Amino acid sequence: MNPPIVDTATVEPAVPTACVVEVPVPQRTSLRAPIGSSPRVHAEVGRYRLRLAETAEDREAACRLRFRVFNLELGEGLESSYETGLDTDPFDRFCEHLLVEDKHQENSSRAIVGTYRMQSGITAALNLGYYSEQEFDLSLYESLRPEILELGRASIDRDHRTPEVLTLLWRGIAQYATDAGLRYLIGCSSLNSRNPGEGWDLYRQLENYRVGSGSSTHPTPAYECPMEKITRADADSMTVEAVKVPRLLKTYLAIGARIAAPPAWDRAFGTIDFLTILDLKLLSSAARNRFLAPLAQ
Numbered sequence: 001m002n003p004p005i006v007d008t009a010t011v012e013p014a015v016p017t018a019c020v021v022e023v024p025v026p027q028r029t030s031l032r033a034p035i036g037s038s039p040r041v042h043a044e045v046g047r048y049r050l051r052l053a054e055t056a057e058d059r060e061a062a063c064r065l066r067f068r069v070f071n072l073e074l075g076e077g078l079e080s081s082y083e084t085g086l087d088t089d090p091f092d093r094f095c096e097h098l099l100v101e102d103k104h105q106e107n108s109s110r111a112i113v114g115t116y117r118m119q120s121g122i123t124a125a126l127n128l129g130y131y132s133e134q135e136f137d138l139s140l141y142e143s144l145r146p147e148i149l150e151l152g153r154a155s156i157d158r159d160h161r162t163p164e165v166l167t168l169l170w171r172g173i174a175q176y177a178t179d180a181g182l183r184y185l186i187g188c189s190s191l192n193s194r195n196p197g198e199g200w201d202l203y204r205q206l207e208n209y210r211v212g213s214g215s216s217t218h219p220t221p222a223y224e225c226p227m228e229k230i231t232r233a234d235a236d237s238m239t240v241e242a243v244k245v246p247r248l249l250k251t252y253l254a255i256g257a258r259i260a261a262p263p264a265w266d267r268a269f270g271t272i273d274f275l276t277i278l279d280l281k282l283l284s285s286a287a288r289n290r291f292l293a294p295l296a297q
Contacts, residue, residue, distance in 0.1 A: 039179030121145035199272035
């Protein structure tokens with residue numbers, strides 16, 4: 001459910017190509033108490049202001065941006081969104097919405113030019129669960145719940161799709177996660193396709209970017225991406241160039257994220273999704289300097 005944002009990285013393995021990354025799965029621990037108050041996220045860089053949504057109007061503006069990107073630009077998204085002009089679902093009520101605001105935009109309805117939706121593992125447990133667990137079995141990661149931050153619905157207005165805005169969003173995510181004691185970023189990264197064959201083609205391309213077998217999970221039955229849709233002739237003709245890695249997923253992989261399951265097919269949204277997990281403690285020094293640098297207040 002994440003669109004291509006901006007091509008900021010060439011995919012190079014963060015580890016040798018012969019290796020896979022094992023996501024540590026510690027012994028089960030009890031849930032800790034929810035965070036008493038949300039971490040403060042605020043920064044201003046040039047014309048842009050980074051902050052968390054505070055009002056219903058803020059959240060509506062984020063959902064309106066998502067509709068423009070998902071439905072109108074990419075031709076994906078929920079059919080019901082066309083009735084309201086908003087991309088929204090029941091999870092929005094319980095999630096934090098990270099916003100980038102264009103201070104030069106006089107039209108308040110279009111001032112929000114970037115957004116991410118976030119919820120901690122504890123918030124998910126107390127409400128509707130993870131969004132991602134509709135598509136993937138996340139039971140393997142239950143013991144990591146107190147340290148998980150789920151991300152989704154990444155959107156940047158096409159006129160502001162620059163490394164500056166993406167980096168600002170990512171620094172906001174990193175600050176939020178760090179202040180809340182959250183280590184693992186998890187979520188669905190999307191391929192804009194309704195073709196299961198393309199999903200499996202991309203999955204094969206990303207063999208060197210998968211978690212180890214002991215940390216891998218699988219799609220839920222309703223979201224399985226059927227291999228029988230691929231004919232023998234199709235499989236024989238596939239090359240590594242057949243499907244391009246989506247730009248946002250490319251950025252995730254370049255800084256150390258890993259694919260944790262075979263692809264899932266979200267028929268309602270019109271995407272092929274890949275469960276993606278990033279351990280903030282394993283970021284490269286270059287990624288750490290870019291995304292974990294303190295925000296300018």
